Amino acid sequence: MNREDPGFEANHNHDHCMESALSTAKDLCRERKQRLTPIRELVLKLIWENHQPMGAYELLPALAAAGFNSAPPTIYRALEFLQEQGLVHRIASLNAFIGCPHPESPHRSGFLICSGCQRAVELDTAPVHRALSESASELGFKIAHETVEVVGLCADCQSQPGETADA
Amino acid sequence: MNREDPGFEANHNHDHCMESALSTAKDLCRERKQRLTPIRELVLKLIWENHQPMGAYELLPALAAAGFNSAPPTIYRALEFLQEQGLVHRIASLNAFIGCPHPESPHRSGFLICSGCQRAVELDTAPVHRALSESASELGFKIAHETVEVVGLCADCQSQPGETADA
DNA sequence: AATCGCCATGTTATACTATAACAAACCGAA
DNA sequence: TTCGGTTTGTTATAGTATAACATGGCGATT
Ligand SMILES: [Zn+2]
Ligand SMILES: [Zn+2]
Ligand SMILES: [Zn+2]
Ligand SMILES: [Zn+2]
Numbered sequence: 001m002n003r004e005d006p007g008f009e010a011n012h013n014h015d016h017c018m019e020s021a022l023s024t025a026k027d028l029c030r031e032r033k034q035r036l037t038p039i040r041e042l043v044l045k046l047i048w049e050n051h052q053p054m055g056a057y058e059l060l061p062a063l064a065a066a067g068f069n070s071a072p073p074t075i076y077r078a079l080e081f082l083q084e085q086g087l088v089h090r091i092a093s094l095n096a097f098i099g100c101p102h103p104e105s106p107h108r109s110g111f112l113i114c115s116g117c118q119r120a121v122e123l124d125t126a127p128v129h130r131a132l133s134e135s136a137s138e139l140g141f142k143i144a145h146e147t148v149e150v151v152g153l154c155a156d157c158q159s160q161p162g163e164t165a166d167a
Numbered sequence: 168m169n170r171e172d173p174g175f176e177a178n179h180n181h182d183h184c185m186e187s188a189l190s191t192a193k194d195l196c197r198e199r200k201q202r203l204t205p206i207r208e209l210v211l212k213l214i215w216e217n218h219q220p221m222g223a224y225e226l227l228p229a230l231a232a233a234g235f236n237s238a239p240p241t242i243y244r245a246l247e248f249l250q251e252q253g254l255v256h257r258i259a260s261l262n263a264f265i266g267c268p269h270p271e272s273p274h275r276s277g278f279l280i281c282s283g284c285q286r287a288v289e290l291d292t293a294p295v296h297r298a299l300s301e302s303a304s305e306l307g308f309k310i311a312h313e314t315v316e317v318v319g320l321c322a323d324c325q326s327q328p329g330e331t332a333d334a
Numbered sequence: 335a336a337t338c339g340c341c342a343t344g345t346t347a348t349a350c351t352a353t354a355a356c357a358a359a360c361c362g363a364a
Numbered sequence: 365t366t367c368g369g370t371t372t373g374t375t376a377t378a379g380t381a382t383a384a385c386a387t388g389g390c391g392a393t394t
Contacts, residue, residue: 007306035390037342057379069344076381077343092260093314095351095380112308121306127298132317135290139174140322141279147260149314150299155307202361204371224350236373243352244372262351262380 007121008114008154018048021099025087028103034085039068043078044087044099052118053096091120093149098122110148116157123148174288175281175321185215188266192254195270201252206235210245211254211266219285220263258287260316265289277315283324290315 025044029036036044046062047054056075064070079097082088086103090096091111098120100109110125128148136143192211196203203211213229214221223242231237246264249255253270257263258278265287267276277292295315303310 008308035342039343055379056381071345072381073345073383074343081342092316112303112306114308115311123299123302127302128295131294131298132290132315135294136279136317136319139279139288140325141175141281141317142320142325143317144282144319145317147314147316147318148299149259150303150308150310150312151314152303152311153309158307158309202371206372222350223352238374239352240354240374241372 008112008117008119008156010117010156014049014051017051018045021048021101024103025085028087029085032085034081039063039074040078040081042066042068043075044082047082047088047097048099051099053091053094053098053113053120055094055096089122091149092147093151108146108148110146111150112154113149113151114154114157115151116153116160119154123150175279175284175286175323177284177323181216181218184218185212188215188268191270192252195252195254199252201248206230206241207245207248209233209235210242211249214249214255214264215266218266220258220261220265220280220287222261222263256289258316259314260318275313275315277313278317279321280316280318281321281324282318283320283327286321290317 022045026036043059046059056079059075060070063074068074079088083090086100086106088097088099089109091098101122108125108129110123110128111120112123113120125148132146189212193203210226213226223246226242227237230241235241246255250257253267253273255264255266256276258265268289275292275296277290277295278287279290280287292315299313
């Protein structure tokens with residue numbers, strides 16, 4: 001546990017990062033008496049391998065290649081399970097799914113999404129949540145769920161020529 | 168201009184609210200030399216009439232009823248125009264569109280969405296933006312666009328029996 | 335070990351959301 | 365009036381997600 005979130009750093013140890021996420025997932029599912037079946041584990045692995053938001057249909061070919069059925073319900077069921085366990089999050093503005101770097105406890109999620117390199121990192125949403133809570137409570141609104149997805153350019157991509165900060 | 172944003176108040180003057188939005192839209196388009204054609208105006212009217220986020224395909228029948236072609240491109244083109252002019256916003260987490268209460272100038276948008284009555288109100292996102300900017304700048308991330316969509320229960324719906332704050 | 339029931343997966347079909355591509359009509363400026 | 369760009373019509377298709385029911389595997393209980 002307590003893995004590092006590599007953020008937008010391109011040169012972190014990908015393999016370690018992924019293995020660590022999978023191992024944490026196994027531990028958590030065992031603790032919770034949930035079944036991390038081969039399909040579910042494979043989907044989680046694929047998401048971490050790519051290390052960027054992945055569309056459901058992008059994942060299907062790899063499922064087929066691994067010998068599983070690859071009709072849409074297969075992948076959506078796996079994604080549903082992984083989301084319920086907090087192992088992946090859905091990014092609504094991209095129709096895509098990404099691994100959660102700290103699935104041990106449920107939490108509000110928010111993302112910075114780089115339009116240059118397509119990577120996304122999970123934000124600490126506490127400050128955003130405080131701001132939202134304040135606005136909401138003025139209206140007597142009771143928050144149940146927050147979607148916070150910010151598109152822009154990461155530090156690396158800002159220094160690449162040709163990248164502009166358009167969404 | 169300077170219309171009131173009725174927020175979650177159920178008993179505001181709907182007709183006035185809608186007429187005002189349409190009249191503002193006409194003014195803005197004239198100023199900008201953009202053409203608020205009958206289809207575009209009708210789509211905007213339908214969105215304001217319902218006064219809640221509307222899916223593209225929910226709007227199509229009314230287009231057909233008004234004698235227009237009602238194939239999907241018709242509605243998406245109108246919505247694209249209205250978004251470009253800032254007259255409507257898209258809510259990604261709902262795949263839906265809603266009228267903007269202050270389209271005079273471009274702005275970041277954010278929404279509180281009531282899961283009880285399906286209404287949505289546009290937030291003042293300045294405080295949220297400050298919080299996001301701070302988090303982003305720590306990572307050297309340059310923000311281009313923010314999606315902020317908060318689901319919960321409005322004050323009215325909290326007092327209705329049977330409503331819970333689940334998203 | 336056998337049984338039972340639940341959960342997971344397979345399979346087919348379909349709903350829902352959005353865009354591509356090209357033709358025809360319209361509209362406004364020169 | 366003519367021209368050229370914009371808007372709309374039309375057909376087709378891409379992309380995202382779920383319904384519904386059958387089948388199979390796994391694990392708890394006996
Ligand atoms: Zn997370
Ligand atoms: Zn980047
Ligand atoms: Zn707005
Ligand atoms: Zn409400």
